[in-house]
Amino acid sequence: MANLGKIARRGGLYTLLGGFAFFGAFPFYWMVIAAFKRDHDLFSPLNNPFLFNEPPTLDHLRLLFFETHFVGYLWNTLLVGLAVVVITLATAVPAAYALARWARGWGETLGIGIFLTYLVPPTILFIPLSRFASFFGLQESLWSLILVYPTFTIPFCTWLLMGFFKTIPKDIEEQAMIDGLSRFGAMWKVVLPLSISGVLTVVVFAFTLSMHEFIYALTFISVSAKKTISIGVPTELVRGDVFQWGPLMAGALIASIPVAVVYTFFLDRFVAGFTMGAVK
Amino acid sequence: MGRVEIRAITKLFGEVRAVDHVDLLTNEGEFLVLLGPSGCGKTTLLRMIAGIEEPTSGDIVIDEREVTHLPPRMRNIAMVFQSYALYPHMTVFKNIAFPLRARGVDEESVRKKVDWAAGMFKIGRLLDRKPRQLSGGERQRVALARAMVREPSVFLLDEPLSNLDALLRASAREELRQFQRRVGVTTIYVTHDQVEAMGLGDRIVVMSQGKVRQVGTPLDIYQWPADTFVATFVGSPPMNLLDQGDTLLGFRPETFLPADAVEGSEGIVTWPFEVTYLEYLGAERLVYGNVGEKSHARHVAARLPGSMNLSIEAGMTYPFAVARGDLRRFDKKTGLALPGGTT
Amino acid sequence: MSAPAHAAPPPHVADYGGITDREGALAKLMIAPAVVYIAAMIGAPFVLAILYSLSDATTGDPALRLVGLQNFRAALADPVFRMSLRNTFVFTLVSQTIVILLSRILATALLKNFRGKWLVRFLILLPWTAPISLGTIGWLWMFDSIFSPMDWVLRYVGLLGTKDALFGFQTNMYWLGIPGLSMASVILVQAWRILPLATVIQLAGLSSIPKDLLEAAEVDGATPWRRTLMITIPLTLPIVSIAFLFGVVFTFTDLVVVYVLTRGGPVHTTQVLSSWTFFKGIEAGDLAQGAAISLFMFPVLAVVAVFILRLARRTEVV
Numbered sequence: 001m002a003n004l005g006k007i008a009r010r011g012g013l014y015t016l017l018g019g020f021a022f023f024g025a026f027p028f029y030w031m032v033i034a035a036f037k038r039d040h041d042l043f044s045p046l047n048n049p050f051l052f053n054e055p056p057t058l059d060h061l062r063l064l065f066f067e068t069h070f071v072g073y074l075w076n077t078l079l080v081g082l083a084v085v086v087i088t089l090a091t092a093v094p095a096a097y098a099l100a101r102w103a104r105g106w107g108e109t110l111g112i113g114i115f116l117t118y119l120v121p122p123t124i125l126f127i128p129l130s131r132f133a134s135f136f137g138l139q140e141s142l143w144s145l146i147l148v149y150p151t152f153t154i155p156f157c158t159w160l161l162m163g164f165f166k167t168i169p170k171d172i173e174e175q176a177m178i179d180g181l182s183r184f185g186a187m188w189k190v191v192l193p194l195s196i197s198g199v200l201t202v203v204v205f206a207f208t209l210s211m212h213e214f215i216y217a218l219t220f221i222s223v224s225a226k227k228t229i230s231i232g233v234p235t236e237l238v239r240g241d242v243f244q245w246g247p248l249m250a251g252a253l254i255a256s257i258p259v260a261v262v263y264t265f266f267l268d269r270f271v272a273g274f275t276m277g278a279v280k
Numbered sequence: 281m282g283r284v285e286i287r288a289i290t291k292l293f294g295e296v297r298a299v300d301h302v303d304l305l306t307n308e309g310e311f312l313v314l315l316g317p318s319g320c321g322k323t324t325l326l327r328m329i330a331g332i333e334e335p336t337s338g339d340i341v342i343d344e345r346e347v348t349h350l351p352p353r354m355r356n357i358a359m360v361f362q363s364y365a366l367y368p369h370m371t372v373f374k375n376i377a378f379p380l381r382a383r384g385v386d387e388e389s390v391r392k393k394v395d396w397a398a399g400m401f402k403i404g405r406l407l408d409r410k411p412r413q414l415s416g417g418e419r420q421r422v423a424l425a426r427a428m429v430r431e432p433s434v435f436l437l438d439e440p441l442s443n444l445d446a447l448l449r450a451s452a453r454e455e456l457r458q459f460q461r462r463v464g465v466t467t468i469y470v471t472h473d474q475v476e477a478m479g480l481g482d483r484i485v486v487m488s489q490g491k492v493r494q495v496g497t498p499l500d501i502y503q504w505p506a507d508t509f510v511a512t513f514v515g516s517p518p519m520n521l522l523d524q525g526d527t528l529l530g531f532r533p534e535t536f537l538p539a540d541a542v543e544g545s546e547g548i549v550t551w552p553f554e555v556t557y558l559e560y561l562g563a564e565r566l567v568y569g570n571v572g573e574k575s576h577a578r579h580v581a582a583r584l585p586g587s588m589n590l591s592i593e594a595g596m597t598y599p600f601a602v603a604r605g606d607l608r609r610f611d612k613k614t615g616l617a618l619p620g621g622t623t
Numbered sequence: 624m625s626a627p628a629h630a631a632p633p634p635h636v637a638d639y640g641g642i643t644d645r646e647g648a649l650a651k652l653m654i655a656p657a658v659v660y661i662a663a664m665i666g667a668p669f670v671l672a673i674l675y676s677l678s679d680a681t682t683g684d685p686a687l688r689l690v691g692l693q694n695f696r697a698a699l700a701d702p703v704f705r706m707s708l709r710n711t712f713v714f715t716l717v718s719q720t721i722v723i724l725l726s727r728i729l730a731t732a733l734l735k736n737f738r739g740k741w742l743v744r745f746l747i748l749l750p751w752t753a754p755i756s757l758g759t760i761g762w763l764w765m766f767d768s769i770f771s772p773m774d775w776v777l778r779y780v781g782l783l784g785t786k787d788a789l790f791g792f793q794t795n796m797y798w799l800g801i802p803g804l805s806m807a808s809v810i811l812v813q814a815w816r817i818l819p820l821a822t823v824i825q826l827a828g829l830s831s832i833p834k835d836l837l838e839a840a841e842v843d844g845a846t847p848w849r850r851t852l853m854i855t856i857p858l859t860l861p862i863v864s865i866a867f868l869f870g871v872v873f874t875f876t877d878l879v880v881v882y883v884l885t886r887g888g889p890v891h892t893t894q895v896l897s898s899w900t901f902f903k904g905i906e907a908g909d910l911a912q913g914a915a916i917s918l919f920m921f922p923v924l925a926v927v928a929v930f931i932l933r934l935a936r937r938t939e940v941v
Contacts, residue, residue, distance in 0.1 A: 013732055020729050021746040024819065027761025028749055030772060034764060042770070045794075049772035091660055094653035102650040112932065114657065117665045119928050121876030123897035124917045127904045128671035129664070131685060151664045154657055174332045175365035178352040179426070180382030183649060193369055212754040214879045215897075219905050230756050234883050245764060252760045256753035263752035264745050267823065 028256065035060055035250035042245060060246030064237075069225050070251050073232035076142055077255075080228060081207040083146040088153040088206040093199065095154075096161030097187055101173070111162055118155035122215040125151065130219050144220040145228070149213060153206040160205065164198030165191065204266040208259055229255045281343065282308050282433045282466030284329060289338035291324050291490075298324045299335075300490035306434075309464045311457070313481035315471060317513070321490040322470045323438055329468065330359050330436050343433055353382075358427035359436040362443060364419045366411040366426075372398075373407040376426045383430075397429040400459070416444050417452060424456075428463070435460075435467040441476065453479055474514045478502070486510045504608070505530075508615040511608070517566065520580040521610070527618060528610040533566070533583035535606035538590055544603025553582070553600035555592055567592055571600075675914035682908035694915035703891050704916060707899040711875060711920075713806065714895055718813040719870045723863065725814070726821035730829055733822070751819035759883040762812050766798035766884065773798075799885050802892040809893050812880050817873065821866045828862030829855070861934045868931050876920055896920050 033049070034042060036056035047053045064070045099111040129148055130139075138144040168191055176186035192199070217231045224236055233255065237248040286304040290297065299321040306312050314322035327333035329340060331352035340348045347355045358379075367375050376397055380390045398404045401421040411419060420440055427435060441449050441456075457480055460467050471477050477484050478498045486493045486501060486509070494506035505511035505519070511530055512518035520536065522529040535542075542548045555569040567582040582600060584590070592598065609618040676694055678687045698704045729747065737743075750758055765773055774795045777783035783790045790796065798808045832855060840850045878897035881887060887894035887902065894902075896919060904913015 010737075013735060013737065016728070016732050017737070017743050020725075020732075021743050023815065024749050025746040027758060027765060027815075028753070030764055031761050045769055045775070049770070049775050091656045095657035098650040098653035102647075107650070107654075110654065110658070112935075114661060116928055116932070117661050119872055119924055119931075120665055120669060121872070121897070121920065121924070123876050123878060123900055124672050124920060125665065125668045127675060127900075127910055127914050127917065128668035130905065131671070131910070132668065148664065150660060154660060158657060169363060169365070171361045171363050171365035172367065174330075174352075175359070175361060176367075176378075176382075177332060178330055178357065178359045179379035180353045180430075182351065182353065185382075190367060208752070212756075214754075214756045214882075215877075215901075218882075219901070230754050234756050234760055243763075245770075248760060249764065252757035256749075256757050259754065260745070260749055260752035264748050267748065267752075 028253065031249040031253040031256075034245055034248075035253050037246065039246060060244075060250045063244070064247040064250050064254075068237065068247065068251075069227070069232065070247075072225055073227055073229045073236075074255070076226060076232075077211055077228040077230070080142055080145050080149065081210050084149045084153055084210040085203050085206045087146070087150050088157050089199070089202065091150065092154050092157040092161055092202065093192075096158045097165055097191070099158070100162045100165035101170075101187075111159070114155050115159045116155075118152060118159070122152070126215055126219045129216070133220055138220075140221055140223045140226055142221075142226060142228075145210075145213075145217060148216050148220075149210045152213075153209055156209070157202045157206055160202055161195075161198055164195050164201075168194055201266050204262060208263050211259060282306070283341075283343055284434055284466065284468065285339075285341040286325070286329070287339045287341070289325065289328060289335050289340065291321070291328060291333065292336045297490045299328070301338075302487075302490075302492050304485065304492070304495070306466050306468065307482075309466055310482040311460050311467045311469065311480055313469045313471060313477040313484045314487060315474060315477040315481075315484050315514075316487035317472055319489075320487040322472075322485075322487050325487075326359075326436055326438055326468060326470050329434070330357055331355050355434075356430075356432050357434045357436060358430060358432040360420075360423045360427050360438065360440045362439045364411075364423040364440070364443075366419055366422055368411050370410070371407065372403065372409055372411070372414070372422050375411070375422055376407075376429050379426065379430045393429050394425075397425040400428065400463075401425045417448050420444065420452065424459070428465075432465065435465045437467065437469045439471050440469075442471075442473070449476075456480070474516070478514070486513065488513070502532075504617070506617055508610050511610070511617075517581040517583070519608070520578075522571065522578050522580070523612070526612055528612050530608040530610060531602045531606055533581040534585075535602050536580065536582040536600055537584065537588075537602075539599040539601040541588065541590075542601040542603055544605055546604040548601040548603050549607065550599050550601040552597050553580070554597040555594050557594060558592060562586060565592070672914045672918065675910050676918050678911050680910040682910060685910060690911075694911050697912065698915055698919070703894065704899065706891055707894040707896050707916075708919065710806070710893060711895040711897075714810055714813065714881075714893075715871055715874045718810045718817065718874055719867060721810075721814045722817045722821045722870055723867050726818055726825050726866070727863070729818070729822045730825035733826055734829055747822065748819045750816045755816055755879050756883055758816065759812060759880055762808075762815075763884060766808055768795055768797050768800055771795060771798065800889055802889060805885055805889060805893050809880055809884055812884060813874055813877075816880065817870045821870055824866035824869070825859070825863060828859040828866075831862075832858050864934050865931060868927050868934070872924065872927055875923060 030049075033052070036058070037052060038054045038057045038059070041047055041052065041054040044053075095114070099107045099114075133139050133141075133144040133148075138147070172194070173183075173186045173191060176190045177183060181189060211228075212230060213228075214230050217228050218235075221227055221231070224232070227236065229251075233248065233251045237244045237251060284304070284306040286302055289299055289302045291299040302321075302325060314325060316322045324333060328335050329342075331347065331350060331354075335348060338348070339346055342355055342357065352359075367378065370378070373394055376394045377390050380393060385393075394407070395404065398407060401424055403418065403421050403425060406414065406418060406422070411422070414422065420443075423440070441452055444452055453476060469480060471480075478501075481498060483495060483497055484501050485495050486506075488509050494501060494510045496504075496506075501510060501514055505514065508521060508528065508530075511521070515532060517533050519530045519532050536553075539548070539550050551571045553567075553569050553571055555567055557568040559566040559568075563586045565584040565586065565588075567584060569580065569582075570578065571580050572578050584592070610616060611618055674687055674689070677689050677691065679690045679693075680687055733740075733744070733747075765771055774783060777790060777796070778794065782788055783796070784792065784794045786792060796804065799805045836854055836858075837850055840854055845853070876897050878895065878901055881893055881895050881898045882901070885893045887898045891899075896916060900913050900917040903909050903916060
């Protein structure tokens with residue numbers, strides 16, 4: 001009898017989880033379908049949208065890669081992402097370390113202050129920043145994004161790294177200093193190697209955050225060739241008033257899935273760093 | 281080699297005096313123990329000697345060099361933390377080699393010295409392992425080897441045995457002592473465990489609330505405590521203290537025995553001892569009870585050797601005595617020991 | 624300093640090593656780049672936004688001439704602005720309430736171990752791990768006024784397209800074309816998008832409750848309901864509140880979903896402050912008005928920030 005209750009509860013659990021998984025994923029399911037469906041099949045309202053009523057096609061992909069700037073968008077996104085990661089690391093790693101370790105008192109206040117700037121939204125800053133961009137002649141340039149994106153990656157990543165650095169026992173650094181390194185040497189040669197997982201998490205987050213960014217990209221860049229994936233796909237795959245659904249879905253799919261896979265993988269580490277502070 | 285001089289060292293954390301005007305001078309090659317309850321300042325003092333904590337005022341001199349404001353790496357000291365602080369991402373070999381490589385020693389000398397240090401602690405076969413693969417005792421030895429490999433002039437240890445389980449602790453203690461005697465490096469050792477302190481130390485520095493209460497050999501500390509704090513902190517059960525108006529009369533439990541068994545060249549003092557509670561511990565018996573008139577009876581302890589077969593029962597009163605030579609007297613207000621000893 | 628007893632006084636070394644050893648100086652040096660960047664790229668623009676809101680600048684004539692509060696007055700008088708303001712609150716509060724309730728259920732379910740967990744996690748996280756604008760594109764197709772698969776299903780099961788159908792005689796729902804429905808659609812997509820983030824945070828909170836506490840309560844005779852009510856909920860309240868507040872901040876200030884799905888339509892019925900700021904300030908070029916509209920978001924953000932700070936202290940997260 002108890003077994004039946006257990007099975008029922010298990011069944012309930014699976015149904016619930018299945019439901020949520022379905023809810024989360026089904027727009028992407030349509031992307032997969034639409035990316036390979038022939039236009040004729042796609043645009044017949046009477047056809048079953050869940051299935052391939054006509055054999056699948058690669059036409060949309062062909063169009064996407066050879067007749068649009070899609071590859072260019074990918075390239076732009078990659079460039080911006082990497083540059084932003086470098087800037088973020090160079091700024092956030094030292095700051096997080098100093099705040100986590102040394103700056104007692106004022107350090108904690110400053111750390112919180114930096115974290116709070118994450119809450120200042122792009123929709124307040126984008127008007128003045130667009131003026132900055134044109135003042136420096138950077139409008140329509142990827143550099144405008146590279147210079148502006150750290151406004152959200154630095155605060156967030158500094159906070160993330162602070163959490164990671166705090167998990168490394170002070171003993172180890174002090175031991176390294178006694179063993180012959182300076183304070184800076186102890187950080188560089190002992191603490192950082194131990195925080196590789198934290199640093200990697202920051203790299204992934206900084207990259208994906210800049211890849212997802214929409215508002216600044218929309219504001220600063222209107223020249224088609226210079227767009228990033230995030231704005232390029234939704235705004236450029238239109239002929240007149242009509243969306244080119246096939247290529248549009250294909251583009252969205254290609255740009256989403258790899259990022260999602262990597263991001264999911266690193267989420268575990270993020271949560272570990274997050275809960276380190278919460279579980280004392 | 282290995283002389284540490286601490287002059288009027290004070291450390292303030294905000295308003296709190298963690299270390300209050302401490303003066304200390306080590307003898308070369310001695311095993312000096314800093315003993316006290318948690319919060320007494322012993323670890324802070326050790327950290328200031330190491331250089332990872334800066335004193336608010338005072339000086340530290342190591343081997344005729346004033347090091348008070350020098351960073352740790354310039355002091356030629358080695359330290360072992362309570363957690364051992366082994367570098368988790370390095371092998372045992374790399375851990376031990378670390379201090380040498382940090383100073384730019386050439387690879388051949390590094391290898392020779394690591395082998396030498398590893399041999400001293402019998403961990404040669406562990407050189408390729410990582411810390412997480414080692415037991416507590418093995419990690420401790422790696423930490424010691426790493427500390428010794430540089431042949432420092434002073435060796436600092438912060439409660440290195442407290443992470444080991446009880447059985448291991450005793451043998452580790454013995455090994456540590458033997459090793460220190462063999463190598464002869466001045467060692468400063470922090471602990472809150474008075475048994476450990478008595479067993480290990482050439483001299484013991486008893487501290488409380490940032491101040492030094494007494495410095496002396498284990499015998500001095502135990503037999504002639506400088507004040508009531510030392511008298512009650514060292515020794516378990518602690519020294520019995522009886523109220524005598526302006527003074528406190530002290531005697532150790534093992535000197536408080538059935539009157540017939542006590543001899544004293546200067547005579548003995550007897551009290552009726554009403555027993556309330558007994559503990560049979562095999563090698564000895566601890567007898568707790570009251571001494572003095574009913575209205576202000578004082579709770580005292582007696583320690584009878586196991587070989588003494590007298591029958592003692594709770595609820596009964598027996599005549600117990602202390603030899604006059606074993607009595608100590610303390611000023612009730614200041615707690616300080618008073619010279620002389622008889623009633 | 625007492626005089627030493629030895630013959631020659633030891634040499635006094637003045638410096639504490641070099642800069643690589645001095646804690647205070649090194650710390651300041653390492654924090655400086657971040658602070659300078661933030662001051663220049665967040666602090667300064669913020670001040671500039673305030674200045675713009677008090678000016679009459681446009682992209683044609685961007686000079687900063689201070690003209691007082693006319694932009695704010697104009698905004699308040701503008702019915703579209705007022706609708707945006709109202710919509711923003713509705714959009715935020717409804718979507719985030721849905722999120723916090725659903726994420727709690729989902730997080731509780733995810734505490735258990737089961738087969739295929741990695742796949743379920745991946746799928747559940749997709750709305751957040753994929754770039755938001757692209758995920759929303761998927762929904763654009765879902766809501767299409769002719770080809771919507773949801774409409775197809777509704778027609779298939781007879782809830783749409785026939786005389787007695789529950790949802791009416793028309794063949795399509797026009798998810799994005801009918802005023803109330805479009806708001807619901809936008810709210811749905813926003814909830815869809817934030818749900819994974821909230822779930823992750825709630826999961827972290829739920830996992831951090833020491834098992835001892837719940838076991839002790841069980842031994843004391845507490846039912847699962849009581850344990851949830853008296854232990855789980857109070858202990859996770861700080862982190863749940865943080866999750867809620869973050870969701871509120873992101874939703875309150877974000878325009879992606881609205882922009883991609885409806886561009887604020889139909890007839891501004893899904894316009895929110897952030898999208899309206901964009902249309903007025905960037906697309907139409909009225910910098911001053913745009914800045915003023917965006918600043919209406921600030922009071923809410925400040926209040927939320929204060930709450931987050933208080934809660935963060937309690938969970939030791941920040």
